[in-house]
Amino acid sequence: MTVIDSPPVEVPVCLELDRQRVRRPEGRERFTISEVVEYTGLSAHTLRWYERIGLMPHVDRSHTGQRRYTCRDLDWLDLVGRLRLTGMPVADMVRYAELVRQGEETFAERERLLSAHRDDVRRRIAELRSTLDVLDYKIDIYADARRASERA
Amino acid sequence: MTVIDSPPVEVPVCLELDRQRVRRPEGRERFTISEVVEYTGLSAHTLRWYERIGLMPHVDRSHTGQRRYTCRDLDWLDLVGRLRLTGMPVADMVRYAELVRQGEETFAERERLLSAHRDDVRRRIAELRSTLDVLDYKIDIYADARRASERA
DNA sequence: CACTTGCCTGGAGTGCACTCCAACTCTTTA
DNA sequence: TAAAGAGTTGGAGTGCACTCCAGGCAAGTG
Numbered sequence: 001m002t003v004i005d006s007p008p009v010e011v012p013v014c015l016e017l018d019r020q021r022v023r024r025p026e027g028r029e030r031f032t033i034s035e036v037v038e039y040t041g042l043s044a045h046t047l048r049w050y051e052r053i054g055l056m057p058h059v060d061r062s063h064t065g066q067r068r069y070t071c072r073d074l075d076w077l078d079l080v081g082r083l084r085l086t087g088m089p090v091a092d093m094v095r096y097a098e099l100v101r102q103g104e105e106t107f108a109e110r111e112r113l114l115s116a117h118r119d120d121v122r123r124r125i126a127e128l129r130s131t132l133d134v135l136d137y138k139i140d141i142y143a144d145a146r147r148a149s150e151r152a
Numbered sequence: 153m154t155v156i157d158s159p160p161v162e163v164p165v166c167l168e169l170d171r172q173r174v175r176r177p178e179g180r181e182r183f184t185i186s187e188v189v190e191y192t193g194l195s196a197h198t199l200r201w202y203e204r205i206g207l208m209p210h211v212d213r214s215h216t217g218q219r220r221y222t223c224r225d226l227d228w229l230d231l232v233g234r235l236r237l238t239g240m241p242v243a244d245m246v247r248y249a250e251l252v253r254q255g256e257e258t259f260a261e262r263e264r265l266l267s268a269h270r271d272d273v274r275r276r277i278a279e280l281r282s283t284l285d286v287l288d289y290k291i292d293i294y295a296d297a298r299r300a301s302e303r304a
Numbered sequence: 305c306a307c308t309t310g311c312c313t314g315g316a317g318t319g320c321a322c323t324c325c326a327a328c329t330c331t332t333t334a
Numbered sequence: 335t336a337a338a339g340a341g342t343t344g345g346a347g348t349g350c351a352c353t354c355c356a357g358g359c360a361a362g363t364g
Contacts, residue, residue: 034340044341045323052344064330066341079290082283090321104297111294118287125280128273131234135270138231142263145256185311196311197353204314216360218311242351 030060030068040077054094055080057101086121182212182220192229206246207232209253238273 033044040047047067050056057076060068083093096113099106185196192199199219202208209228212220235245248265251258 032340043323046321048342049322062341064341066330079286082286084321085279086283107294107297107301111291111298114287114291114294118284118291121280121284121287125277125284127237128277128280131238132270132273132277134231134234135266135273139263139266139270142259142266145259146263149259195353198351200312201352216311218360236351 029070031070031074033067033069036069036074036077039074040081042077042081050080053090055090055097057097083117086117087124088117088120092117181222183222183226185219185221188221188226188229191226192233194229194233202232205242207242207249209249235269238269239276240269240272244269 031039033047036042036047037044042050047056051059051067056073059073060070062068080093083096084090092113096110099110099113183191185199188194188199189196194202199208203211203219208225211225212222214220232245235248236242244265248262251262251265
């Protein structure tokens with residue numbers, strides 16, 4: 001509940017699905033886990049779990065051993081959040097995180113990985129679209145029936 | 153493996169994701185579970201499980217107790233497959249199946265249920281689109297780096 | 305008649321992505 | 335100084351959607 005209100009500098013936002021957009025406290029550089037919970041909409045459990053499975057770059061610690069997230073961490077979590085929303089398996093995200101850790105010589109493979117995912121997303125959009133047609137058709141039938149019974 | 157080849161009457165198809173489209177054996181009216189497996193791409197386990205949880209209208213049986221699916225069942229499985237592809241939870245599909253069983257007085261609620269799902273699908277399409285932008289951006293960066301190193 | 309194939313059942317197991325628990329430490333507030 | 339609150343850990347538990355297993359029955363083939 002310790003929400004830090006920074007002056008309205010810039011307004012980078014978190015894009016958690018339907019949640020109202022949460023302003024990132026800009027100007028600060030180290031965030032507690034609860035601040036990151038606030039910002040990302042993920043639970044603290046999940047944040048720690050992401051770290052355990054290697055989905056996070058090394059998260060800094062305070063002198064007492066508590067996590068202190070940086071802006072770069074928030075950027076990374078934004079990307080992870082998007083990949084997650086588009087259904088990329090956690091294992092693939094971990095793979096991508098590994099590639100990032102390995103440095104620039106993995107650019108080509110990162111490109112391949114993201115391209116494959118992009119194809120997947122495109123395919124899924126097409127799939128959703130075609131289902132939308134079926135839904136429209138069904139809903140129209142029910143709506144027609146309703147209107148008919150209302151007229152009766 | 154007992155695939156029934158019907159003469160090419162009409163060509164209604166099954167829309168299982170990337171699988172090649174399977175022609176429905178038209179002209180026949182009762183299908184074994186393995187034929188339905190072939191047609192839907194679902195496993196026999198899953199088909200039996202759908203029945204257990206109430207996601208299927210009553211499936212007919214042969215005199216020896218084996219399932220005999222009808223064309224109506226295949227139509228239903230087409231719809232279920234689409235709802236599934238668009239991420240409708242099985243519990244919601246079961247709810248819809250119940251409404252269908254209850255008859256015409258549930259038209260209004262069926263309309264509501266499908267409309268809600270349609271909204272969901274639309275929202276997800278928008279979400280996927282916006283992620284596509286991020287992916288394009290990232291992939292461009294990697295591609296540029298690759299081209300730069302190829303020139304070097 | 306043996307064998308293979310296809311299908312049946314209830315119930316247990318799997319994989320994924322979290323989600324929670326118990327027991328603890330550290331910091332802040334009354 | 336006592337109590338509340340935020341954070342720590344490893345490991346166990348949860349919910350979803352299958353997925354598989356053991357053991358058995360029925361029909362067709364050599």
